[in-house]
Every structure is written in C-alpha cells, then in structure tokens.
Amino acid sequence: MAEMDTSSSGGKGKKHGGTKSKKLSTRVDMTPMVDLGFLLITFFMLTTTMSKPKTMDLIMPKDTENEKEQNKVKESTALTILLGKDNRVYYYEGLAQDPNASADPNFFKATSFANTGGIRDEIIRKRDEVARLRNSKGEPEDVVVIIKADDDANYKNFVDILDEMAINRIQRYATVDISEQDKKWIKSTETANGVQ
C-alpha cells in the first residue's frame, strides 16, 4: 500500500537534527467507511430498478358494421385457440361454423403452454401447412389464428398466447369473444379429463 511519508523532516533539517517530533501514523481505520459503503449499496440495490420494463404493442381493430370492411377468414387457413382455466389451452382447426364438427373425436384437442409438445408446436405445424396452400392468385396463404379466451383464463395466458404469435411470427391473428359452443366444448373436455 502506498503510504505518505509525513515525518516532519523537511529538506534541510534532517541531518542536523532539530526538535524531534513524534511520528504519527497516517493510517486511518477504514472499517466504518466500508460499512457505510456497503450500507449504501444495499440501500440502492433494494430501492432501485435495474431494467426498464418492456412493452408489448397491442393494436386492436376498429369495430365496423360494414360487411365489406370485415375480413372473412377461410375455414382452411384458420386455427382457433381457446384459453381455459388453470393455464389450459384448447385448439381446433378451422372456425367450427358447423356445429357437428365435434362429432370427430380428434377435432377438439387440449394442450398446454409447454415449450415442447404444447400449443407452439401446433401453431408451427399449422403455419407451415397453410404456407403450402395457394390462394386463387397462386400466392401462399397466411394462417389466421383466432384467439378466444374463456372467463376462467387469466392475463398471463392472454399475454403468453400473444407472445406465441410474436415468437412464431404469425402475422394475422385476432382475439374474438368466446361462443357458447366453445364453452360447451371446453366443459365437456374438462369433464372427460376429470378436471374439477
């Protein structure tokens, strides 16, 4: 450690030995200062935020009564995702305009938000499948995801599914009010799976 030479021996008087003054140590006890330093660090760590919160843009469509302005979704390009209680996700292909669609036992399926084998795989599968279809002009079709949240769903589910859209770069998606039919399907799937 660097120490200052503070012995009172200025230049000339050294050799001839004037009045001998007592040598005082210049070492300061740093312990209280360290204590103070760490106290302040703790204070700042607890009262401040490191990172600014991030935001997700949500752009909602205008309500329109005009039939012509409304976008029509094709049955073949649609994937409907339903959000249920306890982070459950249900999905089916198409829009289920035909009430008898559920006659097929594989129509209405339950899944989860898991990283693998969850709803993401299903979205990717459907996206790639629809990308192979061609519209009347010969261009690739875009998948349209319809999101319907049940009353038991929470905000996290909603953000998670919107995030899935961002993760998988789904350009076209819409949040729609849940229909009675969808609620019925969720109910029956829950009973079939033994959910209370």
Next chain:
Amino acid sequence: MPKVKMPRKSTNIDMTAMCDVAFLLLTFFMLATKFKPDEPVTVVTPSSINTTLLPDSDVLLFTVDKDGRVFFSMDGQPKRRKLIEDLNTQYKLGLDEKEIRNFVVGASVGTPIKDLKTYLSMSEDQRKAGGLDKGIPTDSANNELGAWIQYGIAAQGTNLAKVKYCIKADNETPYPKIKEILETFKSKHIQKLNLVTNLEEPPKGTAAWQELQGTKQH
C-alpha cells in the same frame, strides 16, 4: 523440548481496497439504476419476447392487480394538476388546494370518483387501512375508467400523438377484467395499446429466435 516461536502477526487488515470496491459498486448502482416508482399494489407482470422499452414520459399507465382493481397514474405534475382540476369542476368534488396538491405529487389513484375527496385527504397508509384502494370501476353500468382516459388525454395538451396507453396487469388478473378494459379503450377509439411485460429470451428453434440469431451475426 525446544519451543517454536510463532511470530505474532497483527490482525489489522488493510481496509482501503475493500473500501474502494464498495464505493465503486455504490457508484455503479447509483448511475445504472433509477428509483422504483411508487406502486399501490404489487404487480407481477408476465413475460414476453418484446424488447420495446416503456417510455419515461407521456404515458397513461393503468395498473391492474390480481383482484382486478384498476389504478391510474400519469407523469408530469402540470398535467396531473390540469387533470384533477378538470375532474374537480366536472364532478363538483369540492377538493381544496391541499387535496389537489396531494394528487399532483402523489403516484397512482384507484378509487371511484365520488370517493376521491376522502381518498385524497388521507395519507397512503390510511387509505390502505381504510380499504379505500377499491380501484377504478370498469363495469358497463358505471365505467369511470373511460372518464379517466378522457381526462388524461385532455390533460396532455398538444402532443397527443406521443401519448402511450399502457396496461400493466398481474399474471393472475382474470381475463374478463382485461376484456372490460380493452373494450373501454375501444369505445374511446384508442386502438394502439401497450402491455407492460418482462423480457424473456425467444425459445430456441422458433422463428423469432432464428431472426435474432440472424441479426446477431450481422
């Protein structure tokens, strides 16, 4: 037996280096962080891969806690003063200067407008104890959230285009509440909203992840 004499060493440690480190860290934390804003309730936000930052100013922030109580907050003291004065005249609340001042320097408010006078005359602890943090009513019969949005916009003055409408809701907030809020915004013809989230990495192998890898390499 010969005794081995251990030389006595001083137990004094030189604290200077430690002191240096402590103050270096202190400086870092002081410069790299900012104070946590006052929050009436604790809200755990969900995470998303979005990296857009929440701006510091020109924000109307609606905080929703896990029971669905809505709180309103806005930056800028002159704007807050205009807002509360407008509300005061419109709803004939009869607020005095002290209560107005309380709103101007305060953080979030979440109470029905008719209780606003009692709410603002109390300190934060009294509000909590008195159960006045009821949240802004959002149901269709008495939708005061719409009024807050409207007066919030009116208080912004000229730079309306820059104003962001943020919703900061808890993970556990029930969806119907969120829907009510979104409907309210829709009825005010506000289509562009921001949801406050935490940052998370895009999961491996997905489209967003590939894009991120692509930008990293360039």
